[in-house]
Amino acid sequence: MVTTMLAARISPSRVGAVINRNVGALRSGPSYWLVLLSGFFEPLLYLLSIGIGVGALVGPITLPDGRVIEYAQFVAPAMLAVSAMSGALSETTFNFFFKMKYAKTFEAILATPVKPFEIALGELSWALVRSSVYTGAFLVVMVALGLTSPGWALAALPATLLVGLAFGGVGMAISTLMRGWQDFDMLTTGQFALFLFSGTFSPVQDYPAAMEILVAATPLYHAVELVRGLAIGELSWGLLGNTAYLLAMGAAGLVFAARRIQRTLCV
Amino acid sequence: MIHARGLIKRFGDFTAVDGIDLDVAPGEAFGFLGPNGAGKSSTMRMISCVSMPTAGELRILDMDPVREGSRIRARLGVCPQLDNLDPDLNVRENLTTYARYFGLSKSEARSRAQNLLEFVQLQEKATSTVEPLSGGMKRRLTIARALINAPDLVLLDEPTTGLDPQARHLLWERLFRLKQQGTTLVLTTHYMDEAEQLCDRLVVMDGGRIVAEGSPRSLIETYSTPEVVELRFTDEVDYTGKLEGIGRIDPLPDRILLYADDGDAAVNEVHRRGLTPSSVLVRRSSLEDVFLQLTGRTLVD
Numbered sequence: 001m002v003t004t005m006l007a008a009r010i011s012p013s014r015v016g017a018v019i020n021r022n023v024g025a026l027r028s029g030p031s032y033w034l035v036l037l038s039g040f041f042e043p044l045l046y047l048l049s050i051g052i053g054v055g056a057l058v059g060p061i062t063l064p065d066g067r068v069i070e071y072a073q074f075v076a077p078a079m080l081a082v083s084a085m086s087g088a089l090s091e092t093t094f095n096f097f098f099k100m101k102y103a104k105t106f107e108a109i110l111a112t113p114v115k116p117f118e119i120a121l122g123e124l125s126w127a128l129v130r131s132s133v134y135t136g137a138f139l140v141v142m143v144a145l146g147l148t149s150p151g152w153a154l155a156a157l158p159a160t161l162l163v164g165l166a167f168g169g170v171g172m173a174i175s176t177l178m179r180g181w182q183d184f185d186m187l188t189t190g191q192f193a194l195f196l197f198s199g200t201f202s203p204v205q206d207y208p209a210a211m212e213i214l215v216a217a218t219p220l221y222h223a224v225e226l227v228r229g230l231a232i233g234e235l236s237w238g239l240l241g242n243t244a245y246l247l248a249m250g251a252a253g254l255v256f257a258a259r260r261i262q263r264t265l266c267v
Numbered sequence: 268m269i270h271a272r273g274l275i276k277r278f279g280d281f282t283a284v285d286g287i288d289l290d291v292a293p294g295e296a297f298g299f300l301g302p303n304g305a306g307k308s309s310t311m312r313m314i315s316c317v318s319m320p321t322a323g324e325l326r327i328l329d330m331d332p333v334r335e336g337s338r339i340r341a342r343l344g345v346c347p348q349l350d351n352l353d354p355d356l357n358v359r360e361n362l363t364t365y366a367r368y369f370g371l372s373k374s375e376a377r378s379r380a381q382n383l384l385e386f387v388q389l390q391e392k393a394t395s396t397v398e399p400l401s402g403g404m405k406r407r408l409t410i411a412r413a414l415i416n417a418p419d420l421v422l423l424d425e426p427t428t429g430l431d432p433q434a435r436h437l438l439w440e441r442l443f444r445l446k447q448q449g450t451t452l453v454l455t456t457h458y459m460d461e462a463e464q465l466c467d468r469l470v471v472m473d474g475g476r477i478v479a480e481g482s483p484r485s486l487i488e489t490y491s492t493p494e495v496v497e498l499r500f501t502d503e504v505d506y507t508g509k510l511e512g513i514g515r516i517d518p519l520p521d522r523i524l525l526y527a528d529d530g531d532a533a534v535n536e537v538h539r540r541g542l543t544p545s546s547v548l549v550r551r552s553s554l555e556d557v558f559l560q561l562t563g564r565t566l567v568d
Contacts, residue, residue, distance in 0.1 A: 114337075115337055
């Protein structure tokens with residue numbers, strides 16, 4: 001019922017206009033392309049250095065169900081999830097914050113028929129575009145390196161979109177709470193902690209029990225589980241739980257961000 | 268176009284707008300005159316359906332801003348006090364991108380942008396980024412952007428604050444043209460000359476209230492005299508007693524204002540009394556004098 005209520009009041013053309021603004025900004029600045037490029041290479045470098053480099057020392061690893069895979073196969077889907085996360089986050093944190101706080105872009109938009117929820121939805125959609133450019137390219141690399149099959153790569157793509165949605169929503173929500181650029185240091189640190197301890201480089205089952213429970217509460221863990229399950233073709237009912245977690249996270253972030261835009265800019 | 272009764276805006280304990288009544292008719296150029304902090308911008312933000320009234324009645328274009336904000340904003344053009352042009356887009360894209368927020372098609376956006384760039388004389392800057400433009404150019408672009416949806420009502424919050432005289436005159440001329448085309452203009456200003464140039468009718472605001480209302484001419488006639496004499500003395504002597512009876516006296520820190528029906532006659536009387544001011548200026552009365560008379564303070568700073 002909530003969705004029908006929202007659908008009745010949300011105009012796709014206005015959401016599209018918000019996305020269109022970001023396409024325009026992308027076209028007019030070369031610096032933006034550089035940022036885009038670096039976001040793709042970072043997880044790729046980790047994959048090559050740790051997945052393949054360190055992987056040669058680690059050797060094959062055994063999954064909980066007894067299946068044995070190469071270490072690079074284990075790490076690659078995690079880096080895929082990370083690239084979905086960082087693509088969505090960089091768009092919805094730095095860029096979003098700049099538009100909201102400094103460039104007054106949202107303030108200008110709010111003088112038009114566009115509503116706060118439509119701004120949030122447009123920004124999130126744009127973050128998904130950026131995120132899927134990263135993950136699409138990364139999946140091609142994975143297939144080329146024989147780390148997944150084309151079929152499972154296709155199955156993993158929508159999962160990475162969901163990861164982008166979840167982190168994009170929360171990224172916007174966090175941005176609306178940021179007081180200044182210095183707050184982004186905390187975000188970067190948090191992001192790095194997630195990157196290291198979300199079952200990315202070693203199975204969470206190897207962690208101490210308390211740690212395992214803690215990690216299971218954090219978002220990148222669910223993202224990695226879901227994307228890895230699909231990329232290596234290891235399906236389980238748990239993936240539905242991961243999906244629900246990410247969906248709820250994205251929706252909550254979106255609604256919270258829209259409300260904060262309303263509260264801070266429409267006064 | 269605008270109808271307000273007992274309109275109030277509070278921010279916590281602070282009352283920015285304290286119960287104002289307004290009616291603006293189609294085709295009118297209406298002004299809010301007042302110093303900084305008088306409640307002009309808060310009123311404008313409520314009229315532009317961005318900020319919600321705390322209490323009172325407000326109708327814009329015969330609609331309710333709380334329930335139909337988006338529909339009202341579709342027919343408004345808003346030029347904010349501080350330019351919020353998009354730094355990531357060039358001059359033309361600032362207009363075409365904005366047009367899309369109003370649901371205009373790509374081709375319609377492009378042709379309107381072209382016409383408006385000509386209207387505000389920025390065709391040569393079409394592919395420039397926004398940042399290197401002068402203050403006057405940025406303001407003209409902001410006004411062009413406010414016109415992209417062919418609005419019924421244009422709201423301008425201090426349109427010429429911070430601009431040099433040449434840029435101001437060019438802007439006034441463009442705004443005057445808009446007015447001639449029948450567009451309803453509502454503007455705020457703390458410049459008397461601007462209000463006199465552009466407004467058919469205005470209200471003087473102070474401390475969140477309307478303290479006077481009328482045409483610029485009628486306000487001057489009601490609250491001032493046709494002419495004002497400005498006297499400056501080099502010494503620190505109190506001259507108010509010596510000037511008594513010539514006209515109403517307003518002693519300011521740096522000069523004494525003498526309100527008179529006939530300025531030259533008043534100056535003659537000053538000299539006849541043997542007073543020797545270091546400078547004498549006879550001028551027509553302005554809205555500044557109206558404001559001074561109404562609030563006891565000067566308008567700008």
